[in-house]
C-alpha cells in the first residue's frame with residue numbers, strides 16, 4: 001500500500017488544532033551504546049553535514065562515531081539527571097506549562113512535543129495529535145533563530161511524514177521568532193533577575209550555537225538573526241558596546257565556523273584585563289549538553305585557567321513563566337483565523353452530523369408529502 005490510510009475512517013471528524021513543539025533530540029542514556037545511534041541519525045542528516053554522502057558515511061562510520069560517541073557519552077554523564085537528559089526533561093517541563101495554560105485558555109488546542117532525532121519521535125506524536133482529532137496543525141520548532149540545519153531539517157521531516165499519508169492536516173509552520181518582542185522581553189527579564197541576585201560582571205557574553213561559516217556565506221540567515229537578537233537584547237538592557245560580546249560555540253570538525261569562537265574569546269579576555277564574565281546562552285529554548293557542560297563546565301575552566309576570577313552562567317529560559325507566555329503568544333498568532341475556542345470533539349461532531357442528516361431526511365419526507373398532496 002502506497003499511503004498510510006486513516007484507520008476507522010469517518011467522514012465526521014473533530015476539528016481540533018494540534019500544536020507540535022519540536023526540539024532537537026538527545027540520547028536515551030549517557031552511554032556510548034545509546035549516544036552512537038543518536039549521533040548517527042543526527043549527523044547523517046544532509047541538512048547538518050553537506051559533504052557528499054559516500055565520502056561522509058565513510059568518515060562518519062569509520063572515524064567520528066567510534067570516537068565521538070565515547071567522548072560525548074562522558075560529557076552527558078556530567079549533566080545527566082534523575083529525569084534523564086536535561087534537554088528532554090526541560091522540554092517536557094516547558095511543554096507541560098504550555099499544555100496547562102492552553103487547557104484553561106483554549107480547550108480546542110491539543111499541545112505536545114517531539115524530538116527531531118531520537119525519542120519521542122515526530123511520527124508517533126503526529127499520529128497522536130491526529131488521533132485526538134487535530135485537522136489543523138501548528139509546528140513550532142523550538143529554535144528562535146532559523147537555520148537550515150535545525151528549522152529546515154524539522155520542515156523536511158514534517159514534509160516526509162505528510163508525504164506518506166493519504167490525508168494530512170492543514171499546516172502552519174513557525175519559521176523563527178528571533179526578534180519577537182516577547183522573546184526579547186523574556187531574555188531581558190532573565191538577565192535582569194540574574195543581575196539582581198549577583199550584580200553585574202564586567203562583560204555580558206552572549207553565546208550562540210555556531211554553524212559552519214560556509215552555510216552562512218551560502219545564505220543561511222541564522223547568523224544575521226543571532227546578531228539581531230543580540231542587538232535587540234542589548235538595546236532592551238541599555239548595554240553599551242563595551243559591556244557585551246557576541247560569540248559562537250560548539251564548533252564541530254575541522255572547517256571554519258562562524259567567529260568569534262566562545263572558547264577563544266574566554267581564553268583571551270583575562271589577558272585583556274577582563275576578570276569577570278556572565279555568559280548567557282540565549283540561542284536555545286532549554287538547557288542541554290551544550291550549555292550545562294560545554295559552557296558551564298568546559299568554558300568556565302578555560303576562562304579560569306587563563307586568569308579569569310568570576311565566571312557565571314545565566315541559564316536558558318527553560319520553563320520560566322515569561323517563556324511559556326511567549327510560546328503561547330507565538331501559537332495564538334499562528335492560529336489566527338482558526339477557531340481557538342469552540343472546536344468540537346470527534347464525538348460531538350459525529351452527533352451534530354447525525355442530527356443534521358436526520359433533519360435532511362425529515363425534510364425530504366415532508367417535501368415528498370407536500371408534493372404528493374399538491375399532485376393530487
Ligand SMILES: C=CC1=C(C)c2cc3[nH]c(cc4nc(cc5[nH]c(cc1n2)c(C)c5CCC(=O)O)C(CCC(=O)O)=C4C)c(C)c3C=C
Nearest residue numbers: 024025026027048072087147149150209211252288289290
Ligand atoms: C556539523 C555538525 C553540527 C551542526 C551544523 C550543528 C548545528 C546546531 N546544533 C544546534 C543545537 C544543538 N546541538 C547539540 C549537540 C550537538 N551538535 C552537534 C553537531 C552540530 N550541530 C553534535 C555532534 C552534537 C552532540 C553532542 C556532541 O557530541 O557534542 C545540542 C545538545 C543536545 C543534547 O542532547 O543536549 C543542541 C541543543 C543548533 C541550534 C544548531 C544550529 C544553529
Ligand SMILES: [Fe+2]
Nearest residue numbers: 250251290294
Ligand atoms: Fe559541544
Ligand SMILES: [Fe+2]
Nearest residue numbers: 209250252290
Ligand atoms: Fe549542535
